Amino acid sequence: MTVLALDIGGANLKAADGLGMAASRPFALWQRPADLAAELGSLIAAAPPAERLAVTMTGELADCYATKREGVAAIVAAAQQAAGGREVLIYLTDGTFVPPDEAVGRAQEAAASNWHALASFAAELIEGDAGLLFDVGSTTCDVVPIVARRPAPRGKTDPARLQTGELIYAGIERTPVMAVVRQLPWGDVICPVAAELFATTKDVYLLLGELAEDSGDRQTADGRPATRACAQARMARMVCADSDAFTMADAEAAALATVKALELHVAEAVRKVVFAMRRPPGTIVVSGHGEFLARRVLARLHLPATVVSLTETLGPGVSRVAPAHALAALARRNFAKRSNGCG
Numbered sequence: 001m002t003v004l005a006l007d008i009g010g011a012n013l014k015a016a017d018g019l020g021m022a023a024s025r026p027f028a029l030w031q032r033p034a035d036l037a038a039e040l041g042s043l044i045a046a047a048p049p050a051e052r053l054a055v056t057m058t059g060e061l062a063d064c065y066a067t068k069r070e071g072v073a074a075i076v077a078a079a080q081q082a083a084g085g086r087e088v089l090i091y092l093t094d095g096t097f098v099p100p101d102e103a104v105g106r107a108q109e110a111a112a113s114n115w116h117a118l119a120s121f122a123a124e125l126i127e128g129d130a131g132l133l134f135d136v137g138s139t140t141c142d143v144v145p146i147v148a149r150r151p152a153p154r155g156k157t158d159p160a161r162l163q164t165g166e167l168i169y170a171g172i173e174r175t176p177v178m179a180v181v182r183q184l185p186w187g188d189v190i191c192p193v194a195a196e197l198f199a200t201t202k203d204v205y206l207l208l209g210e211l212a213e214d215s216g217d218r219q220t221a222d223g224r225p226a227t228r229a230c231a232q233a234r235m236a237r238m239v240c241a242d243s244d245a246f247t248m249a250d251a252e253a254a255a256l257a258t259v260k261a262l263e264l265h266v267a268e269a270v271r272k273v274v275f276a277m278r279r280p281p282g283t284i285v286v287s288g289h290g291e292f293l294a295r296r297v298l299a300r301l302h303l304p305a306t307v308v309s310l311t312e313t314l315g316p317g318v319s320r321v322a323p324a325h326a327l328a329a330l331a332r333r334n335f336a337k338r339s340n341g342c343g
Contacts, residue, residue, distance in 0.1 A: 001335050004050035005328035006040065007114050007321065008075050010062040011139060011174060011219075014321040015043050018328030022317040023047065026219050030062040033074065040082035054331035055079045056091045056114040056323060060107075061158065072107040076100045089334070091117055091327055093156045097334050112158050114323035115167075118287070119144040119151035121326030125308050128282035132305070134270065134298070135322060136290030138173035138202075141266055142166065143273045145281070154276060164276070165269035170262060172211070172290035173202040176221075177238050181261045184239055184254040186246065191239040197221050198238050201262065203231035207248075207255040210292060267297045274303065281305050287322040 007014040014024045023046065027039050036059075044053070060071030080088050080100055090103035093113045103110040115135070122133040123146045131146040143166050145152045154164040161167035170180070177199045183192050200221050205211040206228055217226035224230040228248070235254050236246030274280060284303065286294040287310035298307065311319040318325050 001052075001332055002048070002050045003052050003054055003328050003331045003335060004044060004047050005054045005056070005324045005331060006043070006079060007324040007327065008036075008040070008055065008057040008059045008079070009139075010059040013039060013043055014324045015047050016318065016321050016324035016328050017048055017050065018325055018332055020315070020318065021048055022315075022321045022325060024321050029059045030064045033062070033064040036075065037078040037081040040078055041084070044082055044084075050086065052087045052089070052331070052335060053079065053083050054089050054091060054097065054327050054334075056117055056327050057110065058112045058114060060111045068111045069104075069107040072110045073104045076104055076110070089331065091330070095120060095151075097331060108157060114327070115142040115144060115161075116151055116153075116156075117327040117330055118142070118323040119146060119153075121322075121329055122146065122285040122287070122310075123149045123151060125285050126283045127306070130277060130279040130281050131283040131285065132274065132277075132281035134284055134286045134294045136266075136286075136288040136294045137171050138289055139169070139171040139175070141168040141170060141269070141288075141290075141294075143168065143270050145273060145277050147277075147279075165272035168266055168269045170265060171201065172205055172293055173200060173219075175201040175262075177201065177204065177235070177258055180258050180265065185257055186239055186241075186250055186254070193238045194240055196237075199231070199234035201258070202226060203234045204255040204258045204262075206231040207235065207252050208259065263293070263296055263300060266293065267300045270297055271301060274301070283308060285310065287311070287319045289320045291319060 005016050010029045013027045016022045057075050060068045065071035089097040090110050091113050092109040093116045119133045126146050133144040135142040153166050155161040176197050178195050183190050213227045215225045232248050232251040233243045235251040236242050284305045285308045291311050
């Protein structure tokens with residue numbers, strides 16, 4: 001039974017087969033919605049052959065769509081077109097796989113369902129009655145309580161999850177610096193920051209060496225390469241300066257201040273989730289491109305829990321696309337049950 005899972009986001013497209021194959025590529029859905037089917041087709045063509053596709057999404061929130069219902073319908077249609085006749089099933093936030101037409105009719109459950117797939121997968125790694133999934137990506141963090149080896153979120157939609165702290169709209173690459181801090185150190189002074197998309201957390205972690213430089217990566221605030229030198233210039237503009245006046249040392253100090261603020265923000269949301277649980281988590285599964293941020297936040301909180309790293313157990317490539325990997329694993333079981341006449 002060959003399955004390929006697609007996690008269709010607003011900024012990245014991810015694929016996994018649940019057996020170790022993992023791929024992620026940037027795609028600005030909000031700028032190029034008409035190209036989604038072609039991009040998905042290219043992603044599928046580069047993956048191992050698969051008989052069926054399983055799909056989850058977060059891209060329905062992209063502002064190229066008037067409503068989430070419209071976004072879900074468009075993404076489902078693009079996935080079907082890219083599938084080339086293969087069977088396509090859509091994952092919902094109740095843990096079920098449904099045909100495309102049903103998913104469009106249940107758009108609120110199809111929208112932003114990838115966290116649930118990952119939490120269901122992570123639940124199998126939890127020892128004891130209570131656990132937590134903590135996934136950190138380029139754009140958001142997911143913090144999902146797990147009880148009795150099942151996801152136990154207080155919210156299932158993005159607005160509800162934001163309110164509970166289970167969705168944190170901050171990540172290690174795409175979050176604007178202005179959304180994290182209101183002021184930054186510059187030499188002996190503290191300077192207010194410009195309310196402008198001059199720099200993002202990608203620049204912060206480039207400057208601190210947490211993310212590797214990539215001169216071919218231009219998914220940055222100004223479209224210039226993802227290098228430390230360009231990150232310095234972008235951070236300088238946060239205080240309306242330039243790299244002539246704002247040195248690399250200044251940029252590194254500003255990056256460190258931003259990181260501390262981000263860690264505090266994320267830690268407060270995680271604390272809120274844990275406080276609402278009836279029992280403290282005995283196991284915490286961490287995953288995602290920003291697993292290093294998750295570990296630092298947990299160190300701040302001093303939670304007496306065993307930490308299970310998907311980066312260590314599955315490898316960094318798979319951990320980066322953890323929801324897609326989880327979806328593939330869940331889909332394979334679902335298809336197997338159907339083949340055996342069990343559902």
